[in-house]
Amino acid sequence: MNINIYPIKSVLHDGSFINKETENLFKEIELIDDFKFNITDLDDLYKADLSLILVQSGGSEGFFLEVESELKEPIYLLTYGTNNSLAASMEILSYLKSKNKEAEILHGSPKYLSKRMIELIKSHSSKKEIQNLGVVGKPSDWLIASNVNYEACLDILNINLIDIDIKELIELYKNQDIKNYESDLILDFDKLELEEAKKVSKALEQLIKKYNLKGLTLRCFDLLDTIHTTGCLGLSLLNKNKYIGTCEGDIPAMLSMYILKQVTNQPGFQANPSRIDIENNEIVFAHCTLPFDMSNSYKVMTHYESGIGVALRGKMKETDITIFKLSKNLKDYYVSEGRIIENLDEDNLCRTQIKIKLNDVSYFLKNPYGNHHIIVYGRHKDTIDEYFKRKS
Incomplete structure (x- = not known):
């Protein structure tokens, strides 16, 4: 430097x-x-x-x-x-x-x-170069508060959003040969499920290279009925391999993860609040796409809602964290520092589950920016505030 x-x-x-x-x-x-x-x-x-x-x-x-x-x-x-x-x-x-x-x-x-x-x-x-992020399929139908203006994204964040038809991913998936699939991970799980998940993972990597992407978001639930697997493993691996990957086609979550990557140089965990304890300012977050390098240990399981595919139940460090989410107007944002106080192991939540202690959880009940938020290790509120100060 x-x-x-x-x-x-x-x-x-x-x-x-x-x-x-x-x-x-x-x-x-x-x-x-x-x-x-x-x-x-x-x-x-x-x-x-x-x-x-x-x-x-x-x-x-x-x-x-x-x-x-x-x-x-x-x-x-x-x-x-x-x-x-x-x-x-x-x-x-x-x-x-x-x-x-x-x-x-x-x-x-x-x-x-x-x-x-x-x-x-x-x-x-972060302001100097225009970067490409991919939107593979449109945002999931239930993300009714998460649409983003593409021109504003380029103007405000210097990010070019590229729409990619999910059919292209599916065609790449169908043509994958995973005999030489390289991974330093030990994945002890059903062989057929692993093979299908690895094919999706390689297809996502090929989209990254083809479109010169820094990351992507995937309308992952469309894979359930078409190729009968999920993108959880592939997204976890993208985040481990220094790209970013978010699920459900959530563009604000993808942009939030990208910004965190820029300012902290760390992978982020996309998760949604599952349970809130207002009196104690504690909140449970859960999701199925934890980056491998954010876990101390992990167990390989299926995707929660569908019971197919490959996902992680990771144990995260009980340490200081920062929660961040960019609003769909690309200017307002939520950021809060807290601490992971417990890893959970419940059957009725997405696979990786953590309980976080915050100073105040009222934002999530009064004015949240959608359901997905991004969690990174460490205390980074000042750095994030600085980033947006430079953007204004």
């Missing part, structure tokens, strides 16, 4: 001492992650993954005014803990905020600075 730096400082300060401090700061951050810092002039400042103004000393405010007209928003002020660097940065930031300009001070330990820089790089990079 390349970070370009434009330094400013007062002539009253010892340049050699300050430059040594700068060098030490960069070295400490580079030891934490894959950064490369470059001191540049203003002409080259914005030719990198991230561009920062390094405020090296107090008294830099006047020098900042001299270059302000050549700077692009958002303006990030990198500071030391010495030489009155922070004080000068606060004066500059107050000045910028009074002009309603987007700006922020980057100050703290090398570990914090590394984390924050990664967040900013991911946030900015």
Whole structure:
């Protein structure tokens, strides 16, 4: 990750001492992650993954005014803990905020600075390139609150939605040879069910390659009557293999999973609320397409509703999580941090079942954005908020 730096400082300060401090700061951050810092002039400042103004000393405010007209928003002020660097940065930031300009001070330990820089790089990079996501079949008939405007998706999110007839998937499935099916997974289950599920999995991979997709959503229930299997295994494997895959043709869920992948670099679990304990702010989520690499262990089963196909009952880590869902208008969203407190093993729910503790579950009963939500490990609310702040 390349970070370009434009330094400013007062002539009253010892340049050699300050430059040594700068060098030490960069070295400490580079030891934490894959950064490369470059001191540049203003002409080259914005030719990198991230561009920062390094405020090296107090008294830099006047020098900042001299270059302000050549700077692009958002303006990030990198500071030391010495030489009155922070004080000068606060004066500059107050000045910028009074002009309603987007700006922020980057100050703290090398570990914090590394984390924050990664967040900013991911946030900015997500806006640069148009990516393709596939819609295999239309959204399922019961997703009556989950339609999306394709043009708005391209305009707001830089995502091109490509409709793919489910008949194409079925034809690919029919022509699969799985003799050389490669997988590092141990799947102890009915041989015929596994063969059919693997054929769907390979067909999905071929669609990914053909249409240059970053992921897809599948109207999976249409497979039940046509080829008598499900897409659960294939979607679980797509998510394991660094793509994204959601079921039921749920486009907002797919977009939500894609955004989470961009900002956290983690797979996400598409699930729907099954039971809510309002008094204790606890909620049970369940679904059949858990990514393999989100499970500590798993049992291979059939798809819940149909009793056919191949799905996972995975045991997830009991740890901090983030729940996220983008609304169908592609601007509003729900995000909340919580914790998985229990894995369940019930017969009347979709295969992977987790109980989550939140601060407040009222959103799900008063103003939810559809039924499916995406769950990732870790606490990422600030990063997601940052992503949408950049989009606005």
